[in-house]
Amino acid sequence: MQAERQRELMLRSRRAMSWLRPGLVVKRWLLTSGIGLVLALLGAAVWADLQPIYWMLWVIQEALGWITRVLPGAITGPLVLLLGIGLLLWGQSQSFGSIQQALAPEKDTVLVDALRAKSRLNRGPNIVAIGGGTGLSTLLSGLKRYSSHITAIVTVADDGGSSGVLRRELGVLPPGDIRNCLAALSTEEPLLTRLFQYRFSAGSGLEGHSFGNLFLSALSAITGSLETAITASSRVLAVQGQVVPATNADVRLWAELEDGTRIEGESAIGKARSPIVRMGCLPEKPPALPRALEAIAHADLILLGPGSLYTSLLPNLLVPELVTAIQRSRAPRLYICNLMTQPGETDGLDVSGHLRAIEAQLASLGVSKRLFDCVLAQEPIRESTLLSHYRKLGAEPVICDSRQLQKEGFDVMQAPLQGNRPTATLRHDPRSLALAVMRFYRRHKRDNQNA
Structure with a gap:
């Protein structure tokens, strides 16, 4: 006692x-x-x-x-x-x-501990993370431990699932990826975040919809824009940073395949049975939101990925104003590659193949200069029953030939992005991923100071 x-x-x-x-x-x-x-x-x-x-x-x-x-x-x-x-x-x-x-x-x-933590986060860098899907929300949930100045620029090309239904029936921009990012950056009570992510499993007209999607769609109708609805939701969830749509246009993706077929819609592109040669969107050259451009202009670090290459990452690069803003920025630009290939989308692609796809897409827009010259990739994944299971589903580890990439002028960093703990899936671990990103940023900052 x-x-x-x-x-x-x-x-x-x-x-x-x-x-x-x-x-x-x-x-x-x-x-x-x-x-x-x-x-x-x-x-x-x-x-x-x-x-x-x-x-x-x-x-x-x-x-x-x-x-x-x-x-x-x-x-x-x-x-x-x-x-x-x-x-x-x-x-x-x-x-x-x-x-x-x-x-x-x-x-x-x-x-006092909360004030110390807030003071440390306020001294963190201005980070802009571009992408969509679960990859971006995973990254954000890790990065919020290091900075409160985070801007997530999210694709709005989704046309499947709950987001697709709401987009077709209500005429709103798809809220699914935005909802995930808001939840990832939330600092409010876990119960409120769980409510925002709750998905109805029954009910005529409600089954398959998440509460957050319905909430954002209703707010969009009330306020007149998804951007205003996101701002209001950010206050409710006490979001650490900001979430910004890549564009406020009703974008529909199309892709041209190697066999000459042209398919339309994000959900169809993700199931392509032939390699994708070129991508575009309707309307062409959608406008970017001013908040996204301002965030890029003041960024200390710009990140692309992780996420589905053709359906989560490249759609953001179809917004010309975003690409121009990234080109003008002096901040280090880091591409974060996926751990595994995605059947029907990135079959057979290694890290170099992912980078070539990005450069080819930018070249089709008239951009000749390399946009992302730094790469973060997973260390070689050990053989396991989980990896064998993924291979049966058609997915393979994304191989990183660091020596070849360095010869091509890329700054390559490899790290255990999956984490050290056994998991039921082969996905990025938020803490391990954020730690690797911050190590890259600190190394780059130190090198610039010593130069």
């Missing part, structure tokens, strides 16, 4: 001392308030012809004289000093504890 009390006392002492650490943006305002109080008292004293100051000095002198007569100064000084520090720390602890109870009574996070 005594040991527990000592540990609790030590913990409280550490938390109290942690308020003295730099970066919380609290001490400066406490000091400002203290200076203001002293100035206000001095102003009142001057107004009262300095009499209160004389009375106060007399009281202090008499009190100190009485105390030093009872106890020697060598004992009284340290006692009064310790008493003052103790009262200061206790009062500070109780004050901020009351503030925490008023603002977030049900949260276990101590206020």
Whole structure:
């Protein structure tokens, strides 16, 4: 029992001392308030012809004289000093504890720890992540541990599932990928995020729809635009950063296959039975949203992927203004490759094949300069029963020939993006992926500083 009390006392002492650490943006305002109080008292004293100051000095002198007569100064000084520090720390602890109870009574996070975490995130880089599907939401859920300045630019070409039904029947932009990104960046209670992601499993007209898709579609109808609906949803979910559609146009994808066939629709492209040669969209050259262009202009790091190459990544590069903004940016640009090939979409493609597909798509738009010259890829995946299962489904690991890519001028980084823990799927692990991305960013920043 005594040991527990000592540990609790030590913990409280550490938390109290942690308020003295730099970066919380609290001490400066406490000091400002203290200076203001002293100035206000001095102003009142001057107004009262300095009499209160004389009375106060007399009281202090008499009190100190009485105390030093009872106890020697060598004992009284340290006692009064310790008493003052103790009262200061206790009062500070109780004050901020009351503030925490008023603002977030049900949260276990101590206020000083929350402020320290927020201060660290506010010092994070401006990151722009471009893509769609589960790959982008996986990346975002990891990156929000490192920065609060995250912009997700999301494709709006989806025409399958719940998003496709809402798009056809209500005439709204497909909300599915946007919903996933909002949930990934949410810092609100997990129950609210689960509600946003909840998918109805029964009910006439409701089966297959997620609550978040219906919520965004209703807000789009009320506010008049998906962009405004996203802003409102971001406030509800306390989103850390912002989610921006790549365009507000009703985009429909088309693809030309190697056998000469032309197919239309994102869902059909994902099931192509012949290699894709060229992609486009209707309407051609859809406009980008100003918020997306502004985010790219101020970015410290621009990411493309992970995600389905032809249905999640390249549709964003069909927006010419986005491509131009990326070209103008001086930020490092990193392409994050998938772990596995996707049957019907990227069969037989290695990392080099993915990069060639991106460059070919940009070349069809008249862009000759390489857009992404840095690559993050998975280390060789060990043989396992899970990998054998994927091979039976037609998927293979995306091979990275780092030496060849480096000869071609790419900056290649390989890392264990799947994570070290056994999983039921071969997908990126959010923490491992975000850690590798931040290592790349720090290395690039350090190299620029030393140059």
